[in-house]
Amino acid sequence: MPVRVVGSSTLRKFQAFAGTQNVSSLQKDEAWKVNVRIQGCDLENGYLCGTMEALNVPLADTPELCKLCSVVLSLFLHIFRPEDDIRHWSKFASFAPLLSQVEADGGESLDLSNHPYIFMRWKEQYFVNVGIDCGLTIAGFYHVCFSCSDGSINGFYCDPNSSPFQKLELKCSKEKHLGFTFSSYQLHNLVSPNDHYI
Numbered sequence: 001m002p003v004r005v006v007g008s009s010t011l012r013k014f015q016a017f018a019g020t021q022n023v024s025s026l027q028k029d030e031a032w033k034v035n036v037r038i039q040g041c042d043l044e045n046g047y048l049c050g051t052m053e054a055l056n057v058p059l060a061d062t063p064e065l066c067k068l069c070s071v072v073l074s075l076f077l078h079i080f081r082p083e084d085d086i087r088h089w090s091k092f093a094s095f096a097p098l099l100s101q102v103e104a105d106g107g108e109s110l111d112l113s114n115h116p117y118i119f120m121r122w123k124e125q126y127f128v129n130v131g132i133d134c135g136l137t138i139a140g141f142y143h144v145c146f147s148c149s150d151g152s153i154n155g156f157y158c159d160p161n162s163s164p165f166q167k168l169e170l171k172c173s174k175e176k177h178l179g180f181t182f183s184s185y186q187l188h189n190l191v192s193p194n195d196h197y198i
Contacts, residue, residue, distance in 0.1 A: 017172035046072040073119040
């Protein structure tokens with residue numbers, strides 16, 4: 001299956017995205033600058049991996065860098081989990097036309113091969129440049145929607161131990177290395193899209 005072309009942007013290896021993650025709570029209003037770079041992309045098999053970098057994190061001396069992997073749900077529709085995910089996917093207007101069918105059979109009968117959006121579930125696997133005592137958690141995962149029309153990414157972070165529905169907003173960057181500070185890192189041991197925790 002060919003990689004989808006999005007104007008001047010593509011969902012492909014080495015593509016960079018930049019934006020924010022809103023981590024506000026009742027006690028504080030806070031947003032982190034976030035950079036994402038795709039390191040591997042196999043849309044035919046429903047898999048994507050990369051890195052996520054969070055800047056201006058309180059009490060952190062350097063940007064926090066995580067390895068992440070993803071299942072591309074638009075191609076593996078049986079991975080929609082109505083019992084767990086409806087309240088998260090329903091926050092996306094692009095998901096509304098699919099809701100009734102996902103509730104009926106998990107979306108198995110849907111054909112999203114030409115759908116204007118690609119739905120993914122991102123999971124942070126481990127910190128690259130900080131220890132486990134850094135004060136941040138990667139226990140949750142992201143529900144993510146990629147727009148094929150403008151290359152933007154919107155998502156919500158799901159972790160019962162963090163502020164609920166932290167909103168992720170990213171724009172496709174024409175610069176491969178926009179904002180990234182970790183050129184010396186190499187990532188190994190990619191996780192299969194069949195891993196059940198995603």
